[in-house]
Amino acid sequence: MSEDVVLLTTFTNKSKKIRVIFHKNTLIWDYEKPPFEQKTLKLENILSVKPNYFKCSHPSQDPQIDPYSFIVHYGIRLPSSKWKYKNLNLKHTDPLQVTSWIKTLQAKLEELNHRPKKLLMFINPFGGRKNSMHIYTKYGKPLFEIADVEVTVNVSQRKDQIRDLLINCSLDFFDSVACVGGDGTLSELFNGLVLRKCKVEGIDADNINTPLPNPKIPVGIIPGGSTDTVAYCLHGTTDPTTAVFHIIYGDSVGLDLVSVYNEKNLLKIYASVLSYGYLGDVAYNSDRHRWMGPQRYNYSGFKKLIANKGYQGEVAILNSKDVVPSQKCYENCDKCRSDDETDEKDEAQWKTVQGKFFMISGANISCACSHSPNGIAPYSHLGDGKIHLVLVKHGSIINNLRLLLNLSNKKKHIEELPFVETYCTKEFCFRPLGSTSRWNCDGEIQHQSNIRAKVSRQLLTIFSRGRPNIVETETRCCGS
Numbered sequence: 001m002s003e004d005v006v007l008l009t010t011f012t013n014k015s016k017k018i019r020v021i022f023h024k025n026t027l028i029w030d031y032e033k034p035p036f037e038q039k040t041l042k043l044e045n046i047l048s049v050k051p052n053y054f055k056c057s058h059p060s061q062d063p064q065i066d067p068y069s070f071i072v073h074y075g076i077r078l079p080s081s082k083w084k085y086k087n088l089n090l091k092h093t094d095p096l097q098v099t100s101w102i103k104t105l106q107a108k109l110e111e112l113n114h115r116p117k118k119l120l121m122f123i124n125p126f127g128g129r130k131n132s133m134h135i136y137t138k139y140g141k142p143l144f145e146i147a148d149v150e151v152t153v154n155v156s157q158r159k160d161q162i163r164d165l166l167i168n169c170s171l172d173f174f175d176s177v178a179c180v181g182g183d184g185t186l187s188e189l190f191n192g193l194v195l196r197k198c199k200v201e202g203i204d205a206d207n208i209n210t211p212l213p214n215p216k217i218p219v220g221i222i223p224g225g226s227t228d229t230v231a232y233c234l235h236g237t238t239d240p241t242t243a244v245f246h247i248i249y250g251d252s253v254g255l256d257l258v259s260v261y262n263e264k265n266l267l268k269i270y271a272s273v274l275s276y277g278y279l280g281d282v283a284y285n286s287d288r289h290r291w292m293g294p295q296r297y298n299y300s301g302f303k304k305l306i307a308n309k310g311y312q313g314e315v316a317i318l319n320s321k322d323v324v325p326s327q328k329c330y331e332n333c334d335k336c337r338s339d340d341e342t343d344e345k346d347e348a349q350w351k352t353v354q355g356k357f358f359m360i361s362g363a364n365i366s367c368a369c370s371h372s373p374n375g376i377a378p379y380s381h382l383g384d385g386k387i388h389l390v391l392v393k394h395g396s397i398i399n400n401l402r403l404l405l406n407l408s409n410k411k412k413h414i415e416e417l418p419f420v421e422t423y424c425t426k427e428f429c430f431r432p433l434g435s436t437s438r439w440n441c442d443g444e445i446q447h448q449s450n451i452r453a454k455v456s457r458q459l460l461t462i463f464s465r466g467r468p469n470i471v472e473t474e475t476r477c478c479g480s
């Protein structure tokens with residue numbers, strides 16, 4: 001069907017006459033009477049177009065199609081990055097007009113063939129506030145029904161069940177996979193998908209020199225965890241409805257994944273951050289206080305801040321570059337779309353940094369979240385194939401407080417602090433030189449401290465249109 005299809009009809013909406021045009025994949029409607037509003041809706045923001053049904057007078061009656069009206073279900077993006085559901089109810093005295101509009105719009109929507117049709121949805125009933133099932137039923141299910149996405153729900157019964165299922169079960173029936181949970185649940189999902197692909201293609205996942213395969217199948221995340229860093233960095237909010245819209249619309253971005261190895265094996269693949277020292281200790285301590293819900297992080301965070309432990313170690317960084325404070329990662333990001341691989345040809349050179357560290361973090365994304373609007377690595381990108389390695393030297397408790405205040409401040413960036421160094425790299429190693437902490441890998445604890453981490457560019461296809469770049473304007477007194 002060509003882009004030039006034009007439909008023009010005057011309908012009735014809530015007893016008001018409105019002139020509706022569909023042209024160049026855009027629906028435009030204006031009211032014929034004051035306030036003469038005009039509204040524009042792009043096809044890409046329509047969820048579905050469906051006939052209306054008469055109200056049944058008895059529950060046993062089959063619903064009857066109303067031939068004189070139809071509904072356009074769609075979403076609008078609010079200034080806060082959140083998406084909101086809306087609908088437009090249109091009536092006409094001629095049923096042929098109604099059928100023609102329904103058929104044309106449905107055919108146009110069919111052309112958006114990147115949208116998911118058969119989705120396998122995993123729910124982790126254990127993460128966050130333990131309300132993932134409720135999140136799915138309240139925010140996910142109704143919208144997926146409206147958008148005619150056939151969802152098969154699987155509620156996980158134990159840790160790592162999602163990963164194990166994905167490694168071993170057939171996915172032939174599905175065109176996409178998603179989960180309701182936090183970063184740990186998403187981690188189970190993509191670890192399962194990558195290992196599955198390795199199994200199918202006979203790739204040795206434990207060999208750091210063998211590139212990991214791209215699972216290809218697109219993945220969605222509906223936040224239901226405690227921090228939900230990945231969802232926040234993808235959509236600019238942890239609102240579950242927004243996440244559902246991003247899945248239904250089917251647009252995707254390529255997300256880098258980082259694989260972590262010990263001397264012999266692949267330990268885990270992560271999407272957000274791998275942290276040693278402070279955040280490793282917080283993850284370990286907070287896991288024992290899960291009953292507190294998300295508050296456990298504040299409790300353990302404060303305890304470990306006061307404890308102010310430092311860990312001696314050596315970090316080796318491959319072809320390290322300074323992080324240039326430049327463009328942040330937003331929707332249609334040039335850096336993530338460019339295929340600039342100039343440093344691929346660089347000869348391998350390792351820079352080593354030794355010292356006593358309060359924290360070491362290998363951030364794959366900015367790790368922004370509601371508590372930390374810029375995150376640990378504000379200039380890190382979703383899909384540029386780079387890790388931002390943040391080294392925080394051990395010092396006084398005041399320094400630790402400055403670090404946390406800086407992280408929670410919208411106008412501050414972590415690399416401004418004199419005791420913080422950040423490097424951009426594709427690979428790094430760490431070995432402890434004294435007492436050891438643990439690694440916090442996407443919120444999960446890794447007990448092995450001697451590790452090597454390597455990024456794979458855009459290894460995962462993940463549903464999102466990207467985080468919108470909201471330019472905040474300062475409003476002064478009297479709106480001037």
Ligand SMILES: Nc1ncnc2c1ncn2[C@@H]1O[C@H](COP(=O)(O)OP(=O)(O)OP(=O)(O)O)[C@@H](O)[C@H]1O
Binds near residue numbers: 156157158182188443
């Ligand atoms: N049925 C289950 N029972 C127990 N643990 C589970 C189950 N399903 C998944 N898990 C594990 O629950 C842990 C926590 O899940 P998740 O990370 O999603 O929540 P969270 O830690 O509250 O959120 P965030 O990572 O965003 O802070 C993960 O390690 C995951 O592997």
